[in-house]
Amino acid sequence: MTKTNTKVRSKRYTASPTFGFTEEMLNAPSDSPLGSYRNSAWSAFKESAMPTTKDEAWRRTDLRKIPFDSFQLPEADAFNELAPVPEALLSPLVGDQHGGQITLLAGGSKVSLAPEIAKKGVVFTDFKTAEKEHPELLAKLIGNVVRAEDGKFAALTAALSQNGVLLYVPRGVQVEEPLHSVLWGAGENLAHLSHLVIYVDEGASVTYVHEAASPDDSLSMHAGIVEITVSDGANLRFVELQSWGSEIVNFSHERAKIGRDANLDWIFGAVGSRLTKNFSDLDLAGVGSSGRMSGFYFADGEQHLDHDTQQNHLVPNTSSDLLFKGALKENSRSVWQGMVFVAPGAQKTDGYQANRNLILSDTARADSIPGLEISADDVRCSHGTTIGKIDPEPLFYLLSRGIPQEDAERLVVEGFFDPIMQRIPFEGVRNRFQEAIKEKLK
Amino acid sequence: MSTLTIRNLHVSIEGKEILKGLNLEIKAGEIHAIMGPNGTGKSTLAYALMGHPSYEITDGEITFDGENMLELDVDERSRAGLFLAFQYPVSIPGVTVANFLRTALNARRRAENPEDKGISILDFRKTLKEKMDLLKMDHAFAGRYLNDGFSGGEKKRAEILQMATLKPKIAVLDETDSGLDIDALRIVSDGVNALAGDDLGVVVITHYQRLLNHIKPQFVHIMFDGRIVESAGPELALRLEEQGYDWVREKYAEAVAA
Numbered sequence: 001m002t003k004t005n006t007k008v009r010s011k012r013y014t015a016s017p018t019f020g021f022t023e024e025m026l027n028a029p030s031d032s033p034l035g036s037y038r039n040s041a042w043s044a045f046k047e048s049a050m051p052t053t054k055d056e057a058w059r060r061t062d063l064r065k066i067p068f069d070s071f072q073l074p075e076a077d078a079f080n081e082l083a084p085v086p087e088a089l090l091s092p093l094v095g096d097q098h099g100g101q102i103t104l105l106a107g108g109s110k111v112s113l114a115p116e117i118a119k120k121g122v123v124f125t126d127f128k129t130a131e132k133e134h135p136e137l138l139a140k141l142i143g144n145v146v147r148a149e150d151g152k153f154a155a156l157t158a159a160l161s162q163n164g165v166l167l168y169v170p171r172g173v174q175v176e177e178p179l180h181s182v183l184w185g186a187g188e189n190l191a192h193l194s195h196l197v198i199y200v201d202e203g204a205s206v207t208y209v210h211e212a213a214s215p216d217d218s219l220s221m222h223a224g225i226v227e228i229t230v231s232d233g234a235n236l237r238f239v240e241l242q243s244w245g246s247e248i249v250n251f252s253h254e255r256a257k258i259g260r261d262a263n264l265d266w267i268f269g270a271v272g273s274r275l276t277k278n279f280s281d282l283d284l285a286g287v288g289s290s291g292r293m294s295g296f297y298f299a300d301g302e303q304h305l306d307h308d309t310q311q312n313h314l315v316p317n318t319s320s321d322l323l324f325k326g327a328l329k330e331n332s333r334s335v336w337q338g339m340v341f342v343a344p345g346a347q348k349t350d351g352y353q354a355n356r357n358l359i360l361s362d363t364a365r366a367d368s369i370p371g372l373e374i375s376a377d378d379v380r381c382s383h384g385t386t387i388g389k390i391d392p393e394p395l396f397y398l399l400s401r402g403i404p405q406e407d408a409e410r411l412v413v414e415g416f417f418d419p420i421m422q423r424i425p426f427e428g429v430r431n432r433f434q435e436a437i438k439e440k441l442k
Numbered sequence: 443m444s445t446l447t448i449r450n451l452h453v454s455i456e457g458k459e460i461l462k463g464l465n466l467e468i469k470a471g472e473i474h475a476i477m478g479p480n481g482t483g484k485s486t487l488a489y490a491l492m493g494h495p496s497y498e499i500t501d502g503e504i505t506f507d508g509e510n511m512l513e514l515d516v517d518e519r520s521r522a523g524l525f526l527a528f529q530y531p532v533s534i535p536g537v538t539v540a541n542f543l544r545t546a547l548n549a550r551r552r553a554e555n556p557e558d559k560g561i562s563i564l565d566f567r568k569t570l571k572e573k574m575d576l577l578k579m580d581h582a583f584a585g586r587y588l589n590d591g592f593s594g595g596e597k598k599r600a601e602i603l604q605m606a607t608l609k610p611k612i613a614v615l616d617e618t619d620s621g622l623d624i625d626a627l628r629i630v631s632d633g634v635n636a637l638a639g640d641d642l643g644v645v646v647i648t649h650y651q652r653l654l655n656h657i658k659p660q661f662v663h664i665m666f667d668g669r670i671v672e673s674a675g676p677e678l679a680l681r682l683e684e685q686g687y688d689w690v691r692e693k694y695a696e697a698v699a700a
Contacts, residue, residue, distance in 0.1 A: 392495070393532045400492050400528075401546040401604060402520035402553070411545060415536025415587070 017050050017068045021191075025073055025160060033135035034127075034142065041148035041158030048152045060335045060367055061277050061306045066249050071191035071221050073160060079105035082186035083215045089182050093209050093428035094239070099177030100124045104163045104194055106187050120173045122206075127164035127195065138166055141199050145227035145255045151279070153223040153251035157193045161225070164195035167208060169234075175206040185214035185222055185248065192222040198229070198236070202259075205235035209429070213272065214245040221249045228256035230264050232286055237265045239429055243436075244272035246301065252278045258318075260286030267424055268324075270297040270305055271436045281310040284318035294423040295324030296433050298440045299332035299364070306335040311351055313342045313379075319350035325420045326357050327413055328364035329440060339371040340381050349379040357387040358416045360409075410441050444470040444507055444523060444611040444643065446491075451502035453483075453490045460486040462668035463502065470611055470643045475654055475679060477647075478665035479687045484647045485529060487665075488616040492526045493519050506612070521553045523611030527601040527618050533589040539600065540570060540584040543607050550608070573606040577633045594621030595630075602633045613637075614645045619653035631656030651683035666694045 028038035050068070051058040085103060092098050100113035102124065109126040117124070123134055130138045148158040165181050185192040192214075200206055212222065222244065230236045236256075244250050250273040256264050270276060282291045291311070299305050311320040326334050340351040357366035368385040390412050398408035414437060421430050446468045453461035460483045468474055478484055490497040491504060493516040504511040506522055514522060534542065548560040561569075570584055577599050589597055598618055605613050615634065619627055634657050638644050646657055654662075654676070662678040663670045671694050672678060682690075 391532075394534045396494055396516065397528070397532050397534070398542070398546075399516035400520055400526055401542075401549075401608065402517050403546050403549045404517050405515075407545055407549060408517075411537050411542065412534065415534055418536030418587075 017063055017066055019071070019156070020069045021073070021156070021160060027162060033131050033139040037139070037143050038159050041143075041155050044148040045152070045155035045159050048149075048155055050152055057279070057308055057337070058277070061275065061304065066221070066275070068221070070189050072189055073162075074106035074187060074190050074192070076107045078107035078187060078190075079184075082106055084186075085182060085184040089184070089211060089213055092178070092180065093211075093241075093432060094178040094180075094207055094426040095428075097177065098180045099175055100179045102126055102165050102181040104165070104181065104183040106185065106190055106192065109163060114177060117175055117177065120175075121170040122173060122175060123166055123168040124179050125166055127162065127166065130166040134166065134168075137168060138197070141166070141168070141197050141229070142195075143227075145229060145257050146225045146253050150253050154225055154253040157195055157223045157225045157253075160191075161193035161195040163193065164197065165210070167196070167198045167206070169200045169204040169206045171201040172203045173201075174204065178207040178209055180208075181210045183210070183212040183222075185212065185220055185244065186218070187220060188218045190220040192220060194222065194224040196224070196226045198227065198238070200230050200234040200236045202231045203233040204231070207237040209239040209241070211241040211243065212250075213243040214248055216245040217247055218245060219247040222251070224252040224254075226252060226254035228254075228264070230256065230258045230262040232259040232262055234259065234262045236263075237267075237425070239267040239269070239426065241269040241429070241432065242272055242276065244276075246272070246274060248273045250276040250278075254279060255281040255283060256291065257283045257285050258289040258291055261288040262286060263289070264291040265425075266291060266293045267429065268293070268295040268297075268307075269429070269433055269436070270295070270307070271299075271440065273303065273305070275304045277306045277308070279308045281312065282320055283312045283314060284320060285314050287315050288317050290319040291321075292423070293320070293322040293324075294420055295322075295326070296417065296420050297324070297326035297334060298329075298436055299326070299334055300329035300440050301332060302330075303332040305333075307337075309336070309338045309353070311338070311340045311353060313340070313346045313349040313351055315343070316345065316347045316349070318346065320352065322353040323420060323423065324355045325417055326366065327360055327416065327437075327440070328357065328366055329360045331361075331363045333365045333367075335367045335369075336385075337367075337369040337371070338383070339373060340383065342374040342376050342379050342381065344375040346376045347378040349376060349381065351379070351381040352383070354384045356385070356416070358413065359387060359389050360413070406441070410438065413437055413441060446524070446612045446643065447503075447505045448491075449503045451487075451490065451504065452500045453486055454498045454500050455486070455496060459500070460668055461490065464669055466663065466670060468612055468643045468645055471640045472661065473638060473644045473646065473657065473659040474661045474663065475646045475648060475659035476663045476665055476670070477649065477679060477682055479691070480649065482665045483668045484665055485616055488526055488614050488647060491519075491524065491614060492516060517549070520608070520610075521550055525605050525608060525610030525613040527598075527605060527613065527615040529617040529620060531589045531597045531601055533587070533592070535587050535590045537588050538585050539588050539603075540566075542588050543570065543604065546604070546608060569607065573603055576606060576636060577603055578629050579603065595623065595626035598622055598626065598630050599633070602630055606633065606637055611641065612643045612645070614647065616647045617649065618646070619648055619650065627653065628656060651679050654679045664690055666690055
């Protein structure tokens, strides 16, 4: 294992970043529900260039040293030969038990859904099952929110992803028990491609937690699409946790479209991966819609986390509230680039974005780039960003009460993250973040 | 009985000497007042005792029950039994009073016994409520962020609450009376008096006599130009009240000039 690693690392610096995927890998017969979707995504993939730092959105994230040519699609059932999912990842983070759980693995997946939830018409299943049992629904919902043309990695995922989740909550159905999925990316030199399609129909509500993780020290990549529709009057609480292993390179295109008087509470936690570039867009498309985005990240070592967010106010009377808070240790780096966009005529918009960073070493770095683009006149929009270090005086105060240095620093860091914790209605998720803080401060 | 001994203490800040050979001995059970004009080094003494990194000890010694305090880190000095009630307590947003105090208590327990699992939530709540009652504090105080948005009086009460909870052997109160109205002053003083006793020595640093109407010292010291220049009983504070500091300046300024 270690030997393979060394080989991979040395390769990383000479490889040119070109994918080795071919059209033969496309599983898109014309009679399959996703045939035409995948075929057109493949065209988009072929036509799009690998992003470079000359592209505005990629200016601060350099992909040149990533050996994209070495990543393979996992064979069917590859997971049987790979490290199994740790039990801890499968336990509930929200409430006491799951209404349903999906484990996405290299070359396979496992699904369970409580019969009483299935009885209400809720679909919560993997792509393979969805293609067989809900082909029309899947074909209708896929690609409506995130387009393959949105970027190289979106196109790649759209074309080649064999793994995915379809969540459909029918009109008016309230799902009480939270749904949970885990993407476990074990294995070396693999391209894990995951696609989540979430559709909450009118007046329905659901809580969904998705976590991605993998063992440390195996170099692999992940590219993902998350497309969310929250229909008129519906409600979604979506928690995304990223605990990728230390050598994973991770890309995702995520977009949520919110209908009239609908609401999305969107929570992000990012502590893993070697490199992450994540696009998360909130489209407030229905009058009276609202969305809250809360991000927690903590980077250390050589980690590079790049989060790109958009809050698009497309119609009148919508509100968005984004708070991303991160801490950075050692040589890590974070980028947050956010945009609040208010379309012409989108009056009475209430948009807020804030990004706060705590730098815990002399060599860590955070870039924070807020943006407002406002084409309506009766709006309330503001933003705030900060990048700071731990003040010596609060530390001295804590030390003077007999609290050892390490605990004192932890208290200050926990205090820094408290405003994010206050926004997370799930104790299990808060505890997970607390543990991450403890772990990272060791 | 605990004794804090300061001998010939010299302290500099950014190369400028502030304390110039200070001597003082405080025993548990005693109440000392250190008075003096502004800028004579009273707060410097407090910070230097606690080990603030900006204060450089250039000469002299501080011992606590024979142990060399200068070799101890800030947190170790606290756990050894030294407490400083700050003149300007800093705020720590996001950290509640309860969380902070429990962490501080557990740090003490773990220093005694590395295997300690920490105080139980129930015991801790009980202790904290008792101490808050002593200081006539609303129990909701425990859930507020430490010193964050506290009024002047609340900050000082929070300092005394910490002192009550952490049970030091020697407590230095740095201008605890500043910024307090008469009611708050009484509550804080009552709190200190309730805690003072055979197990606790108190050093009250103050510019004014008025605090000493509430907290009655057995020993009063006058500090001037980085030294203790006069030491006597409570009558010394009364003399300062009547005559101000001019006579001190006259008597010792010459020595400074020379």
